[in-house]
Amino acid sequence: EVQLLESGGGLVQPGGSLRLSCAASGFTFSNYAMNWVRQTPGKGLEWVSTISESGSRTYYPDSVKGRFTISRDNSRNTLFLQMNSLRAEDTAVYYCAKHVTGQHCFDYWGQGTLVTVSS
Amino acid sequence: EIVLTQSPGTLSLSPGERATLSCRASQSDSNSYLTWYQQKPGQAPRLLIYGVSSRATGIPDRFSGSGSGTDFTLTISRLEPEDFAVYHCQLYGSFGQGTKVEMK
Numbered sequence: 001e002v003q004l005l006e007s008g009g010g011l012v013q014p015g016g017s018l019r020l021s022c023a024a025s026g027f028t029f030s031n032y033a034m035n036w037v038r039q040t041p042g043k044g045l046e047w048v049s050t051i052s053e054s055g056s057r058t059y060y061p062d063s064v065k066g067r068f069t070i071s072r073d074n075s076r077n078t079l080f081l082q083m084n085s086l087r088a089e090d091t092a093v094y095y096c097a098k099h100v101t102g103q104h105c106f107d108y109w110g111q112g113t114l115v116t117v118s119s
Numbered sequence: 120e121i122v123l124t125q126s127p128g129t130l131s132l133s134p135g136e137r138a139t140l141s142c143r144a145s146q147s148d149s150n151s152y153l154t155w156y157q158q159k160p161g162q163a164p165r166l167l168i169y170g171v172s173s174r175a176t177g178i179p180d181r182f183s184g185s186g187s188g189t190d191f192t193l194t195i196s197r198l199e200p201e202d203f204a205v206y207h208c209q210l211y212g213s214f215g216q217g218t219k220v221e222m223k
Contacts (some may be wrong), residue, residue: 045164045207045214061120061212095163103170106153109163113121 002026002108004096009113016086022079022096022110030054032075033099035106036081038092038115049081050099066092081118087115114118123208125215131223138195140218142208147188154209155193156183157202158217164207168193171212195220 008020020036036048049070050059058070069082079096093114097106123198132138142153151171154159156164166175168184171191181196195202203222 015209044216045209047212059212100166100169103154104152105166105169105209106164107166107169107175109165112163 004110005111006110010116011116013119017084020081024077029077034079035097038094040092041062091117121213121214123153124214129219133223134198137176140193144189149174153191159204188200
């Protein structure tokens with residue numbers, strides 16, 4: 001059974017940093033690209049980042065480029081998201097999601113971790 | 120950036136009725152990557168339809184997807200009680216704002 005378990009969310013002040021982790025199990029982690037997607041009540045779902053199977057290629061939307069860094073450790077079946085220079089508008093539930101090979105969509109999602117950016 | 124517009128915002132229907140949800144893209148997609156997710160309160164999204172019309176594993180055949188270019192449709196042929204939820208469309212890195220299917 002595929003499982004994705006996020007951790008690392010919490011309350012952080014504007015300008016601060018946070019590192020999210022996602023522990024994966026139930027599939028061969030190194031064979032799949034992985035993603036972070038966030039959700040706010042007002043803006044709905046927003047794609048945050050994608051990393052290739054080996055970790056050699058990463059992708060970001062303009063809203064987080066230069067502030068967020070996605071990485072992975074295939075030996076530990078773990079996905080990371082380093083978030084720096086956090087802003088109030090980064091407040092959201094952050095999900096890690098497994099990529100569907102050959103498609104631009106996600107077939108398994110974690111339960112999400114809440115990040116709140118506030119003073 | 121592709122903008123996806125879903126309509127209607129809310130659909131009020133009864134069990135057994137047919138639901139038709141629309142997703143319109145600001146740019147045409149010739150690669151057929153349009154995806155639909157279902158999301159219930161307090162849960163992560165669940166993959167329903169990918170590649171415009173392919174059902175994900177375990178998705179019942181009352182769910183179907185269609186469309187091309189900029190106009191796409193998710194159809195639920197006969198609503199079951201468990202189908203009342205929010206439905207999101209996705210194309211590449213863009214998501215629609217969601218359509219809530221609520222019980223009348």
